[in-house]
Amino acid sequence: MGNPIKSHAFEQTSPAWAGELQSLMEAYQQAGGDPASFQMPEVATLAVSGDQVLVSHDIPGVHLYSQPLEHGVRVSVVVDDGTLVKHPVHLCFGVLPMEGIQRIEADYQIGNGAQVQFLAHCSFPNAVRVEHRMNARIHIGRNSSMSYKEEHYHGLEGGVEVYPYSEVTIEEGGQFTSNFAITRGRVGTLMMNYHIEAQKDALAELVTKVFGSGDDHIRVEETIHLNGENAHSMTKTRIAVKDKAISEVTTITEGNAPRARGHMDCTEIVRDQALAANNPIVKVSNAQAQVTHEAAIGTVNRRELETLMARGLDEEEAVDLIIRAMIRS
Amino acid sequence: MTQPFFVVEDVCLKKDNRPILNHINLSLSEGQIHVLLGVNGSGKSSLAYTLMGCEGYTSESGRILLDGKDITHTRITERARMGISLAWQEPVRFEGLPIGKYIELGASESKREKVIAALEAVSLSPKKYAYRAADQTLSGGERKRVELAAIYAMQPRLAILDEPDSGIDALSITDIARLICEMAKHNSAVLLITHRPELVEMADSASLMCFGSIIFSGSPRETSQYYQNRCEPHLNILGSQPWQISLNNS
Numbered sequence A: 001m002g003n004p005i006k007s008h009a010f011e012q013t014s015p016a017w018a019g020e021l022q023s024l025m026e027a028y029q030q031a032g033g034d035p036a037s038f039q040m041p042e043v044a045t046l047a048v049s050g051d052q053v054l055v056s057h058d059i060p061g062v063h064l065y066s067q068p069l070e071h072g073v074r075v076s077v078v079v080d081d082g083t084l085v086k087h088p089v090h091l092c093f094g095v096l097p098m099e100g101i102q103r104i105e106a107d108y109q110i111g112n113g114a115q116v117q118f119l120a121h122c123s124f125p126n127a128v129r130v131e132h133r134m135n136a137r138i139h140i141g142r143n144s145s146m147s148y149k150e151e152h153y154h155g156l157e158g159g160v161e162v163y164p165y166s167e168v169t170i171e172e173g174g175q176f177t178s179n180f181a182i183t184r185g186r187v188g189t190l191m192m193n194y195h196i197e198a199q200k201d202a203l204a205e206l207v208t209k210v211f212g213s214g215d216d217h218i219r220v221e222e223t224i225h226l227n228g229e230n231a232h233s234m235t236k237t238r239i240a241v242k243d244k245a246i247s248e249v250t251t252i253t254e255g256n257a258p259r260a261r262g263h264m265d266c267t268e269i270v271r272d273q274a275l276a277a278n279n280p281i282v283k284v285s286n287a288q289a290q291v292t293h294e295a296a297i298g299t300v301n302r303r304e305l306e307t308l309m310a311r312g313l314d315e316e317e318a319v320d321l322i323i324r325a326m327i328r329s
Numbered sequence B: 001m002t003q004p005f006f007v008v009e010d011v012c013l014k015k016d017n018r019p020i021l022n023h024i025n026l027s028l029s030e031g032q033i034h035v036l037l038g039v040n041g042s043g044k045s046s047l048a049y050t051l052m053g054c055e056g057y058t059s060e061s062g063r064i065l066l067d068g069k070d071i072t073h074t075r076i077t078e079r080a081r082m083g084i085s086l087a088w089q090e091p092v093r094f095e096g097l098p099i100g101k102y103i104e105l106g107a108s109e110s111k112r113e114k115v116i117a118a119l120e121a122v123s124l125s126p127k128k129y130a131y132r133a134a135d136q137t138l139s140g141g142e143r144k145r146v147e148l149a150a151i152y153a154m155q156p157r158l159a160i161l162d163e164p165d166s167g168i169d170a171l172s173i174t175d176i177a178r179l180i181c182e183m184a185k186h187n188s189a190v191l192l193i194t195h196r197p198e199l200v201e202m203a204d205s206a207s208l209m210c211f212g213s214i215i216f217s218g219s220p221r222e223t224s225q226y227y228q229n230r231c232e233p234h235l236n237i238l239g240s241q242p243w244q245i246s247l248n249n250s
C-alpha cells in the first residue's frame, strides 16, 4: 500500500463535486439510506461515487483513509482499541451513470475491546452496465464486536454485476455480524464470497437476503472456519427467486476445535421458471465440535399459505406476503 | 335461535384409503356456539379442515351449504371471503411478519383499531406485540392467542376454533371464554373444539365424535356426560390413542 491520503471532503467538498454529492445522496436514499446522517458531525461517514471520494469524515477513535485506484478507491478504516462507537459508521458507495466500473479495496482494522457498527449502502440506480467489486479484509481484535449491514439498490434494469468478497478474521472473544440485503429492484449478477476465521470464543453471524427476478443470477458462497475453542457461527440465507432467476447457495462450516458450534440455515423460495440450489457442506475435525444445517428449498409451505388464505388472501397474495415478510425483516 | 345458515350434509373424507370422516351432519345458526368433543384422533381437526376447504380435505360425498349455496368445492380463499375462518390447533409461524399485520389481514375496515382491540381481547399488550414477528420466538401460548386475535378481528360469520385453549395457561381460559361469548354476541357462529369444562358449559349445543363419526348430539351437559361415561373409561383401558389399536386390528 502506498502513502494513504487523508480526505476531508466532508468539510471541503469542492463546488465541482457538490452536484455529484447531491446525486449520490439521492441514490443513497433509494438504497434505503438516510442522507441526514451525512450532516451529523458525530457520525463517521464515507461516500464514494465511482472512483471519487466525496465525503470522508473521522470521529475520535474512528479513522478513515483513502487512496485512488484505477476505477476505484482503496479505503482503510481503523477503529482504535477500546473505542465504543456510538453511532453506526455510514458508508455510501455508488455509480451514478448507466455504465461504469467501481473497485473498492477495503481494509478494516478493529482494535481490541472495541465496538462498532457499519451501515453501508451501495446504489447503482441507473445501471445498464455497471460492475462493482468490493474486496474487504476485516480484522476484528480481541473481545471486539463489529456489525456490518449492507443494503444494495441496483435499479430496475438488471445490468449490475457485484462481487462482494470479504476475508474476516475474528480474534479471541470477538464478534462479527453481517447483514447483506438486495430486496428491491433487480439484482443482476451477484457473486458473493465470504471467508471467515473464528478464534477462541469468537462469534460469527452472517445473514443474507436477496430477491431475484428476471434473469438475475445470485451466487452466495460462505465459508466459516471455527478454529478456536468454543467458537460459534450461524449463517442464515433467505432468497426468493422468480421468473428465470437462478440462485446458488454454498455454505461451508468447519468445526476444528473443541466445543465449536456452527449452524447453517437456508430458505430459498422458488417460483415460475426460477432455479435454486443449496449446498451445505459440513466438515468437522474435532470430536467435540458440532455443525448442523437446515434447509427448505422450493415452494412456500402449504400450511402457511392456507393460514393466510383462511383470512381471505388468494394464493398469489399469500405467497407475496410470505416472501416479503421473510426477505424484508 | 334463527334458521341455520351453515349446513353440513353427509360429509365423508378418506385419507390413504382409510375413512377419517363418516357421514357428518351438522348445522349452525348465527350466534350459536357449538362444541365438538372427541378423543385424540377422532377426526375433529380433519372436520375443521374440511369445512375450511383445505387442500386434500374435500368431501367425497354430501354437501356443505352456506346460505343454501353449495360450497363443497369452493377453495379456502372463497370460503374465507364468504365469512368462514379457522383458528388452527397448531398455528404456523411466519418469519418477519408483524403480528399486527397478520391480525389485520381479515379485518375489513378500521384495521388499526381492530388490531389493538383484538390484541387486548387476548391480553397481549398491543405496544409489545403489534410490531413483533409472528415467528418462532413466540411461545406456543402466545402464538395461539395471536391466532384467536386474528379471528376476532375478522369477525367471521363462522369461526372454527380448533382447541383454542390447548397450550394456554388456566388463568386465561376466562379471556378465551369472554372472547368467544363476544363473538357470538356479534352474531358469529362458533364451532368450538375443546375439552375444557369451562368452555363446554357456555356452548348452546354439542356433538361428540368417535372414529370419524358423530355418535352423540345434544346439550353441552348431556354430551359432556356421555363423553365422560362412555369415552373416558375406554381411554383408560385402551390408552390415550385408541385409533392405533383399531388400526392394528383392521
Ligand SMILES: Nc1ncnc2c1ncn2[C@@H]1O[C@H](COP(=O)(O)OP(=O)(O)O)[C@@H](O)[C@H]1O
Pocket (backbone or CB within 6 Å): B015, B016, B020, B038, B039, B040, B041, B042, B043, B044, B045, B046, B047, B243
Ligand atoms: N393427512 C393425513 N393423512 C392420513 N391420515 C390422517 C391425516 N390427517 C389426519 N389423519 C388421521 O385422521 C385421524 C383424525 O385426525 P385428527 O382430525 O387430527 O383428529 P383430532 O383432531 O380429533 O385429534 C387420525 O387417525 C389421524 O392419524
Ligand SMILES: [Mg+2]
Pocket (backbone or CB within 6 Å): B044, B045, B046, B089, B162
Ligand atoms: Mg386436532
